[in-house]
Amino acid sequence: GENVEQHPSTLSVQEGDSAVIKCTYSDSASNYFPWYKQELGKGPQLIIDIRSNVGEKKDQRIAVTLNKTAKHFSLHITETQPEDSAVYFCAASMVDSSYKLIFGSGTRLLVRP
């Protein structure tokens, strides 16, 4: 079955700097890759997603890149702000056959003011 690895497990950056979180997946049939943000005491919330027919997607300060050949995708946050501090999860799924998400282990991002 699918396996998703996520790195780093913790990341501390200065406010205004960029943050990058990386994930790799094992099943080449996976074609949908969402990123979820979990704030303290809350459930995860979708912040951006990408499908395998696209190499990059951007939404304001957040971008996701996908390298299908390497089975690798990354979340990029630019101009980080203290409110970006949270736990971020990547996930992989096969959009045409299932709604099941396989999650990475999570990255705790701390943005220092």
Added chain:
Amino acid sequence: EAQVTQNPRYLITVTGKKLTVTCSQNMNHEYMSWYRQDPGLGLRQIYYSMNVEVTDKGDVPEGYKVSRKEKRNFPLILESPSPNQTSLYFCASTSTGSHEQYFGPGTRLTVT
């Protein structure tokens, strides 16, 4: 307001005492699922339901039961809880045609 609700939010119980965690969504979503979140392991799917009366096992179903008698509700049942079921539990729902999963606020369960 579109939301997924879970109750209770916190629960401390003893080994073997049956419990139910309720989950309800008001978005008319067909697909619902339960996850458990453990440090260093991310979220792992316990059970899911594609629609009313249709449920199936996820990756870690042992020790859990679910039911889907109504579209909006998807309770998680622990018939005989054990300490290894101490975890943070999330219910989620998704509309068919969309893959965005909407998560509830979580239920922190401690089994002593």
